[in-house]
């Protein structure tokens with residue numbers, strides 16, 4: 001089972017957009033059984049798939065903090081075949097406080113997701129909150145592959161260095177030798193001198209992991225989210241869909257691990 005996390009401590013770098021659409025692509029274009037795990041208080045991953053996360057009686061917070069709650073009690077289906085979501089909502093803000101006394105607090109998520117492999121999931125995709133606190137630490141312990149979306153703005157490189165340092169630190173201190181950054185994805189790309197200069201810097205910092213396709217600005221991507229749909233449901237022939245498919249395919253190919261393609265089919269057209 002692959003475990004792919006989308007992490008950057010900055011908000012608005014397209015973590016949720018890439019997590020949701022990569023998860024949907026893995027399910028529809030590769031026929032994999034995918035669980036999208038949201039850990040952000042805003043609940044945007046669930047919302048992007050049309051879920052009303054405010055009305056759900058239980059979400060990832062309850063799985064993490066109540067021993068009687070099982071994975072299957074909180075997983076929700078989505079309109080995309082093969083894709084399920086473990087939603088989050090504002091209760092997640094209390095998570096660090098509730099587990100403060102637990103020595104294994106950084107391992108909560110990994111422990112509670114342990115049944116996912118036996119439940120038949122091929123891939124776990126994590127959507128992280130915009131901070132490097134305990135929740136993101138839990139994601140780094142539960143994941144093996146880290147994708148860092150970097151919005152091409154002036155402060156972009158700061159966030160990147162921070163993620164790289166935290167990944168190294170967690171890998172050593174939590175006994176996770178396989179944990180590594182597998183892709184750095186430039187996002188909200190526009191052809192400006194500043195964006196080009198930042199891209200060049202990223203290329204020199206991450207020569208092996210920088211994605212070949214930056215996620216360019218495309219209004220259909222934003223619109224799809226506001227309609228609670230993946231880009232392939234909302235605007236399958238858009239430039240946004242094309243870029244997101246290229247990026248998902250790069251992320252899928254990156255580890256070189258064969259997870260199989262059991263129900264391979266082409267993405268559904270809306």
Ligand SMILES: Nc1ncnc2c1ncn2[C@@H]1O[C@H](COP(=O)(O)OP(=O)(O)O)[C@@H](O)[C@H]1O
Nearest residue numbers: 011012013014015016017216217218221222225
């Ligand atoms: N390629 C794109 N073109 C235009 N808007 C985008 C694109 N990708 C994402 N957005 C919009 O940018 C905003 C931030 O994206 P989001 O994925 O929520 O970032 P994060 O999860 O890192 O905070 C959202 O409103 C989203 O719809």
Ligand SMILES: [Mg+2]
Nearest residue numbers: 015016040044
């Ligand atoms: Mg987000």
